[in-house]
Amino acid sequence: MSDPISIRKIFEGPASRQQMFALFDRHARRPTRGQDEPAALYAGEWFEISEAEHDYMFEILPPLWIRGSMFAMREFMTGSVTSVFFALRIDGALRHFHGYCDLSDHGSVEAMRLAIIDRESRPVRAMTREERLEHIWSSTANAYRGYAGDRWPPALQGERTVMIWSNGKGTILKLLNELTDEEIAAKLPVQFRHLPDTVAA
Structure with missing residues (x-):
């Protein structure tokens, strides 16, 4: 199975x-x-x-x-x-x-x-880190998301990527699952940025 x-x-x-x-x-x-x-x-x-x-x-x-x-x-x-x-x-x-x-x-x-x-049904509205990343991926336009290509190390090729704004570096491409908490917050809509982390039921 x-x-x-x-x-x-x-x-x-x-x-x-x-x-x-x-x-x-x-x-x-x-x-x-x-x-x-x-x-x-x-x-x-x-x-x-x-x-x-x-x-x-x-x-x-x-x-x-x-x-x-x-x-x-x-x-x-x-x-x-x-x-x-x-x-x-x-x-x-x-x-x-x-x-x-x-x-x-x-x-x-x-x-x-x-x-x-x-x-x-959970009493407090919250999001896990994984849910935050999935929401970012789901809501990002195709022009600003993609997959790591042959310029990335072989082990990372095919991983999901998103464009982010970095102070001092401008717009950069980064692996979705390597976004920091601050980068995640910046990519989320305002109403979702300060939701607490959800915990296992």
């Missing part, structure tokens, strides 16, 4: 329609596209959307299936990974989410549902 899928939030706050479509294929420009098996890149990713975007996606095509407040898209992203949309009541409010689930794992949809409820 393959390694367990990491369920991860990739965008903070409800995504607009434009953001939603960009998030659906945020790995489109990876240098290994067409040569790799991308299921692990997509499976487990989730983000919040509005009720209007949820209903819009429901009406595009007949769903592959509907189970209570969840439905799956008939068109698969890759292999057995497809979009699943959730309408979940969390702390008394009905909220809507999109997640990529690997339907070859019969427990993946329920695991995603429970992970979203657990993450969004």
